[in-house]
Amino acid sequence: MENRITFNELRKIKDALPDGSIKKIAQEFDLTEETVRNYFGGANYTSGKAVGIHMEPGPNGGIVLLDDTKILERARELIHAETV
Template structure:
């Protein structure tokens, strides 16, 4: 399922995750840690790969179209669990 979100919102979710959550997501989805970071707007393609995000320029860092929302949905669940 595709989802649109602003780049700034995506980064805010990443920055709000509890300590170790990026590693947890990488383990759960059998991905490299840098690949999960790239999902949240990083750009380290030497150690991670692209994961189907497309950024269109605009306000709030632009609009990000996510091809697959599983990582984002799990990250949002982790945030709910913490709060």
């Protein structure tokens, strides 16, 4: 999977997640919910950890480089399952 995505696209995916998905993803990957939110552009490093995203300025909120796309892939699966 491509490890580059625009910040706006990443936020759009987060906003499209079905209710309870952040908690579900956190449990599946043994992370806190805040850490998952940080993956999608949040910045709560008191309750959550950094998750290997790197921001570069650019159009559509900039480019986000992801060290690991597992959370993004799982989020897309959950969105797809909701729409089928």
